[in-house]
Amino acid sequence: MSLHPRVASVTDRVRQRSAKPRGTYLQHVEASRQRGTARGHVSCTNLAHAFAAAPGADKDALRGPSWPNLAIVSAYNDMLSAHQPFEHFPPLIKDAARKAGAVAQFAGGVPAMCDGVTQGQTGMELSLFSRDVIAMATAVALSHNVFDGALCLGICDKIVPGLLIGALQFGHLPVVFVPGGPMTSGISNAEKAKVRQLHAQGKLGRDALLESEMKSYHGPGTCTFYGTANSNQMLMEVMGLHLPGASFVNPYTPLRDALTRAAATRAAQITTFGDDYTPIADVIDERAIINGIVGLLATGGSTNHTIHLIAIARAAGILIDWSDFDELSAVVPLLARIYPNGGADVNHFHAAGGMGLLIRELLDAGLLHEDVRTIAGPGLRRYTQEPFLDGETDTSPLSWRDAPAASLDDDVLRPHGAPFSADGGLKLLTGNLGRAIIKISAVKPEHRVVEAPAIVFDSQDDMLEAFKRGELRRDFVAVIRYQGPRANGMPELHKLTPALGSLQDDGFHVALVTDGRMSGASGKVPAAIHVTPECLSNGPLARVRSGDVIRLDGEAGTLEAKVEAAEWEQRRPEHPSLDHNGWGLGRELFANARASASGAEQGAISFNTSMGLPIGGETV
Structure with a gap:
């Protein structure tokens, strides 16, 4: 199937836009590749430090030049259900690596906070910036420069983007992402x-x-709704960084362990010591980024990735923006209904045909680039297969077979010729309030357009208090302002969903407009989120006053305050005190991150990258 013209044109535009930073990035990658790893040319003292604590056989292997050394970078902790299974992955990886003629060393851990625990709490204000901390921690783990490849163990919201951003700074290394799988339903x-x-x-x-x-x-595993964590897994697969079919196999199963071992084996095979050298810089190019956007749209994935994918792309010297998402959304059909876009969870999606069927449908529709490099080999068609154990025992060999020829449940997963909707459900909103994102795939058609008076709040708690006092039983648009990256770290406002949802169920026309984020699990109520520029950057949302009529039109893609132009131009932003955002639960340590953060449409990045890309509130 030839590539869809819209996918081709957006890819070409991204490639042209990114020519300079991508060229600089690839120059840096080639320079690192030419230098090689430190094992070959550092002093004996340096090298002895690198494997002083290694077992004798590993130490002997690392003394010589013939075995690759693989880094394990893990987000393990036993509080996160999704990351708890990673506790037993390193021994599996190390054993499989040895059998493949390689050594694996645990290079470092990265922090992993749980948005499910901090949702609606003060700690959520560290969540977005934890992504950048994870990226830096990944870089620290790999900075010893004694590794020939890496395996990244992570699943949840900011963790996978952070690991990937960090790994991309070592673009000359092959990197395999190793998931843990979802909990049972x-x-x-x-x-x-x-x-x-x-x-x-x-x-x-x-x-x-x-x-x-x-x-x-x-129990152990990711939360089973299709939020940011499971959207991460979809992305890693459609972008070619997982083994085919690895995303949604439950933890603590023989198949999960077999996939973990196979990931280590494959990582060893694609280093410079093998015949299939596949550095991550060759996997993550413009085509892979577009494939990620298409996968997100086709599955109704998390709105958080309208931020994270931009940051990931920039880490590889690639510039994308919300217009790219919007243009692709118009031609990418919605093929999956997973909560909050439907009643099923990711286990049901996996059972219905899962990623193999989804990728095949998108390839056959010309909506994905097939001619990409992946950690499994050349071409994305390899990812239309699913793994299975060829036998009845835990030691049975791992094999792959074609995904089901047709969906096993059309209420969950459909072919491209009979989608749930003709578009991907993510839209760009523009108007006199700035640029914003809305996810309409989970919003019923009758709720997608709301025109009502604004009620302005400076925090989600203020709105919930008004709800409890019974003051919100009317049509209104909740404007939650000063929730952007620079104001307070851009927390998710998911705990507003039950209150707004109950008002909507009672027949009121309600909507949310904010420069903050919403959880990947949200979607029932129309929400214009990530409004950019944010209020603290003098964004127009800070000019809204309670009583102003706001029109949010999710069908036409507009977001406007219905205020006379002359009055609107004369208004100045209101600036409430934000002193309380700067202390408590470690927020003091993130003052520099807040001060330097770019806008949401630029990835909300709190550090610069090696390509000299600007940070701040600029538009692409």
Whole structure:
């Protein structure tokens, strides 16, 4: 199938736009490749430090030049359900590496905070910037320069983007991403959402809410809704950094362990010591980035990736913006319905045909670049297969077979010729309030256009207090301002969803407009998010006053304050005190990150990269 003209044109535009920074990035990669790793030319003292604690056989192998050394960079901790399984991955990786003629060393850990724990709490204000800390921690782990490849162990929201941004600074190294898989299914997402709304309305107590949540989040693995964590896994697969079909295999299963071992084997094979050298700089190019956007749109993935993909691309010298997402969304059909876009979870999606079927449908529709490099070999068609154990025992060999010829559940996954909708459900909103993103794939058509008076709040807690006082039982647009990267680290505002959802269910026309983020699990209520420029950068959202009529049109792609032009131009932004954002729970340490953060459409990056790309509130 020939490439869809829109995919081709957007890719060409991105390639032209990125020519200079991408060229600089590749020059740096080639210089690093030419220098090689330190094992071959550093002093004996340096080298002895690098493997002083290694087992005898590994030490002997690393003394010579013939075995590659693989770095393990892990986000393990045992509080995050998704990352707890990584505790037992290093021994599997090390054993498989030895059998493949390589050594694997645990190079470093990276922090991994749980947005599920911090959601709606002060700690969420560190979440977005934790991505950049993870990127820097990844760089520290690899900075010893004694590695010939790397395996990155991470799943959740900021962790995978951070690991990838860090790994891309070592573009000459092959890098394999190793997932842990989703937890088994708990109670239905519809039941969970209903209990949350009843609690928000005061009809259920905390004990009943906690019991419901514990039945949903109940074991090791990622949360099973299709939020940012599982969107990460989709991206790593469609961008060629996972082994085919690795994303959604449950943890602590023989197949999961076999895939982990196979990841180590493959990492050894694609170093410069083998015949299939595949550095990450060759995997993540303009085509892979476009493939990631297409995958996100086709599955109704997390809005957080309208920020993270931009930051990832920039780390590889590639410039994308929200117009690219918007143009692709118009031609990429929605092929999956996974909560919050439907009732199913990722286990149901995987059982219906999963990533192999999805990628095949998108390739056959000409919506993905097939001619890419991946860690599994040349071409994305390899990813239309799914893994299985060829036998009945835990030691049975790992094999791959074609994904099902047709979806096993059309309520969850469909072919490109019979999609859930003709577009991808992510849209760019523009108007006199700036540029914003809306995810309409989970919003019913009758709720996609809201025109109502604004009620301005300076925090999500202020809005919830007004809700509890019964002041919001009317049509309105909630404007939650000063929630951008520079103001307070751009927290997710997911805890507003039950309150706004209950008002919508009661027949009121409600919407949210904010320069903050929403969780990847949100979507029922129309929300214009990531409004850029943010309020602290004198963005126009700071001019809105309570009572102004706001029109959010998710169909036409507009976001406007219906205020006379002359009055609008005369208004000046309101600047409430933000002193309370600077202290408590470690926020003091992130003052520089807030001060230097770029806008959401530039990836909300708090550091510069080696390509000399500007940071700050500029537009691409």
